[in-house]
Amino acid sequence: MFRIIAFQACRHGTGCSHLVANLAVLLMQAGYRVGLLDTDPRGGGIRTLFGLDNVSTAGPQSYWWLRFNPEHPQALRSQAHVYGTCPPQQQTGIYLPSEHHPGKISQQLTHLQQYYGITNPSDALTHLGQELRLDYLLLDTQPTLDEENLLSLALADTIAVLLQLDNYDFQRIAVLLEIIQKLNTQNTWLIPSQVLPLIDTQAVAAKLTNTYQLEVGAILPLSEDMVRLASGGLFCLHHPQHDLTKVMMGFAQKLAQVSPRNLKSAEPPRQQRRGQPLMGVLDLPPLNRQVLTAIIRQGGVSSDDLVKLGLGSI
Secondary structure (H helix, E strand, O other): OOEEEEEEEOOOOOOHHHHHHHHHHHHHHOOOOEEEEEOOOOOOHHHHHOOOOOOOOOOOOEEEEEEEOOOOOOOEEEEEEEOOOOOOOOOOOEEEEOOOOOOOHHHHHHHHHHHHOOOOHHHHHHHHHHHHOOOEEEEEOOOOOOHHHHHHHHHOOEEEEEEOOOHHHHHHHHHHHHHHHOOOOOEEEEEEOOEOOOOOHHHHHHHHHHHHOOEEOOOOEOOHHHHHHOOOOOHHHHOOOOHHHHHHHHHHHHHHOOOOOOOOOOOOOHHHHOOOHHHHHHOOOHHHHHHHHHHHHHOOOOHHHHHHOOOOOO
């Protein structure tokens, strides 16, 4: 069974999409077959990094299979396949749906459910993983708590939370982790990003671990070379010996050590959802979910405030 890893941040601009795309390449480099689902509401984040912005799609029943390109080692070769037509069985690669619905992972899953003739999104991913022989499925999620994002987090067996070392994220990360912990996720890692090179990374890891009782998966240094690349490609292919690439490679190796488990059902029957705190979040009215999103984005709300808002039982 393949592993599903969701990457979550408290806000935009933490480098989440860059990390996901580069990890996919590094895992492929290590001999794994990787899937990618992009939930960027602005569209094209992952596709820009893979150079697919101006490539016409082949419709909802197709996907891209990306592989190394010996002629252009700083880019990947893309080939369109129709579902049911598997890419080469002996070759590693990256799966990416060819048709993009900005911010709508549910629509991507709906296409798979329709194709496989099933109703459960986790079963659709199981069929996809078996058909393409995937080892990993990476979900690039967004800093919201709407149905789309909760669906992504609920499906994952591993969640990597990106944060920056400032008061903005320190206030919000605690609330976000409270919700993630209710998912009963197998593994949760903290990944501080854009960390100044002069900062003692061991001290950072110890402080975060002691504060949040979670392992630090990687500490991503702030890199001028990443800024210069300006989303013009995949950093690990342009700078294979860079310190940042080595850090991401180390985290890819940690992911390889995680034991797979059966997919969680993202939508259990109603009678089984009583008493499950996460599913209480899914059942909240839109206004209350917006309040939770605002807490994560703008922070500073106490537990007493949550009770006054009617959210204290979550």
